[in-house]
Amino acid sequence: MKLGLLVPQQGPSGLWAASAICCAELAVLELNERGGVLGQPVELVSIDAGASGASAASAAEEAIGERGVEAIVGMFPSYARTPVARAIGRRVPFVYTPQFEGFERDKGIVTTGETARELLGPAIEWFKGHGAPKRFFLCGNDYIWPRASLAVARAMIGHSSVGSVVGERYLPLGDQSYHELLACIAASRADVVLPFFLGSEAIAFHRAFSDAGLTSRALRFTPALDETILYGIGERATDNLYASSAYFGAVASRNNGAFLERYHRLHGESPPPANAFGQSCYEGVHCLGSLIEAANTLNAGAVSRELGRTRQHRTARGEDRDPIAGARQPIHFARVDGYDFTVLPTS
Structure with a gap:
C-alpha cells in the first residue's frame, strides 16, 4: 500500500x-x-x-x-x-x-x-489561579487558524472572568515588520500576549519581542510553540514564555x-x-x-x-497504551526554561 x-x-x-x-x-x-x-x-x-x-x-x-x-x-x-x-x-x-x-x-x-478550545483551556485555568485579572493582547498571522483560534480565546477570556482583551492585530504571512505591532503591545500595557504565528514566522516574532525589551513586561502564551521553534528562537528570548500541547518531548x-x-x-x-x-x-x-x-x-x-470505535495500536501520547483512534488526548501546559519545556500542573 x-x-x-x-x-x-x-x-x-x-x-x-x-x-x-x-x-x-x-x-x-x-x-x-x-x-x-x-x-x-x-x-x-x-x-x-x-x-x-x-x-x-x-x-x-x-x-x-x-x-x-x-x-x-x-x-x-x-x-x-x-x-x-x-x-x-x-x-x-x-x-x-x-x-x-x-x-x-x-x-x-x-x-x-x-483544537484551539482544547489547547487554550489549561492556560485559562492556570491564569485564573495565578494573580489578578490579566490584560490580554491577541496577535498572529492573517489566515483561518490564528483568526478562528483567537476568536475562541477572546470568548473564553470573556466567559472565564480571567481578564480582558486590550488589543488584537494580524499580519500577512511573510510580513515580519513587527515594529508597529510591538509598539501597540507596549502601549496596551498587556500582561499576557497570545501570539499565533506560523513556524518560522513565530521564530521571527519571538526574537523581535525580546529585542524590543518586552519579555520582562508581558508573559507570552501560545500553543504554536514546540522544540523546533524553541531552538530557533534561542535561549535569550524565552523569558516568561509558556505553551500548551498534547505532546512535548519532555x-x-x-x-x-x-x-x-x-x-x-x-x-x-x-x-x-x-x-x-x-x-x-x-x-x-x-x-x-x-x-x-x-x-x-x-x-x-x-x-x-471507524473513527471513535477502533483501537489505535501505537501512540506516544496520553497514558492509554491502545487509545481509541481519533480520541482526544490530555493537553499539557508548560513553561519554557531555556531550551526545555517544564510541564506544569493546571489544577
Whole structure:
C-alpha cells in the first residue's frame, strides 16, 4: 500500500518537514513489523505540499493520479486543508494531523490534532489561579487558524472572568515588520500576549519581542510553540514564555518513553527533535492504519466511519497504551526554561 505523507518542505511551516518524515518513517516501520495494512507492506511516499493551499492541492492530486498513493496523511497549515480535501475528493482516506482551530465539518477529513478550545483551556485555568485579572493582547498571522483560534480565546477570556482583551492585530504571512505591532503591545500595557504565528514566522516574532525589551513586561502564551521553534528562537528570548500541547518531548510517560527509544534507535542519537507537529504524523499514520484495518477496505467513507470505535495500536501520547483512534488526548501546559519545556500542573 502506498501511503502519502503530505507536508510542506518550504515556506513558514517547512521547518517541520524533517521531523514529520522521521516520525512517519518510524510509524510505517512499526506497521510493517505487524504485517503491514490489509496484508500488504506499507510504502511511505513523501510529498512536498509547498507553501500555499493551491500547491498542496496540486501535490495531493498528483500523488493520487500519477504516483498511485492510496491514502494520505497531511500535516500542513489550515489554509490548505479545504483545498486538499477538494482535490482528494474522498477518493482515498485522508487524515489531517496538526493542531488546528476546530470546527471541521467535512466527514471526508479525519482530524487527529488538538483544537484551539482544547489547547487554550489549561492556560485559562492556570491564569485564573495565578494573580489578578490579566490584560490580554491577541496577535498572529492573517489566515483561518490564528483568526478562528483567537476568536475562541477572546470568548473564553470573556466567559472565564480571567481578564480582558486590550488589543488584537494580524499580519500577512511573510510580513515580519513587527515594529508597529510591538509598539501597540507596549502601549496596551498587556500582561499576557497570545501570539499565533506560523513556524518560522513565530521564530521571527519571538526574537523581535525580546529585542524590543518586552519579555520582562508581558508573559507570552501560545500553543504554536514546540522544540523546533524553541531552538530557533534561542535561549535569550524565552523569558516568561509558556505553551500548551498534547505532546512535548519532555512528557514523562510510558508511551512517550517507548516512542523516543524507538525513534532514536531508528534515526540515531541526533535526529530532528521530536516535536508536536512532526510527532503528529506518527499519530496520524498509526490512526490511519488502525482505521483501515478495522474497515477492512481502503474506501474513504468506510474508513472514516471507524473513527471513535477502533483501537489505535501505537501512540506516544496520553497514558492509554491502545487509545481509541481519533480520541482526544490530555493537553499539557508548560513553561519554557531555556531550551526545555517544564510541564506544569493546571489544577
